[in-house]
Amino acid sequence: MSLVPSSLFGGRRTNVFDPFSLDIWDPFQDFPFTSTALSAPRSEVAKETSAFASTRIDWKETPEAHVFKADLPGLKKEEVKVEIEEGKVLQISGERSKEKEEKNDKWHRVERSSGKFLRRFRLPENAKADQVKASMENGVLTVTVPKEEVKKPDVKSIAISG
DSSP, rough: OSSOGGGGOOOOOOEEEEEEOOOOOOOTTTTTOOOOOTTTOOOOHHHHHHHHHHHEEEEEOSSEEEEEEEEEETTTGEEEEEEETTTTEEEEEEEOOOOOEEEOOOOOOOOOOEEEEEEEEOOOOOOOOOGOEEEETTTTTEEEEEEEOOOOOOOOOOOOOO
């Protein structure tokens, strides 16, 4: 977990000290290493992986549940895994395969990312981790984690004598 806000490097983290986000910060991710004298250039695989590794996931809390949504265009539900680790960590992972290159193909531009991604979120105490539901529709993964009902204190009426 990083204590440096990813918003400085193009991310959308809103709270630097968010205890539920388990993102790993790569301080050299966006540095344009062009000189081999300074360091070795990043491999194509590393670039692809880091691009897809930053899969954006929205997390909202409703009165009934915690809802996670991830845009995963082009992926099938069989290519995505949703798991609960240690009873309280939601893990979403998957892999987008690189398009097969033919011998006679000449690529002019490659902007779509490929590679593996992995995101983890520490669930709050009120999450029912044993009742997680996930669905995928039109390239959007929705993971719903129900919340425990808040018990309202019992209110007893007391008769007033006199």
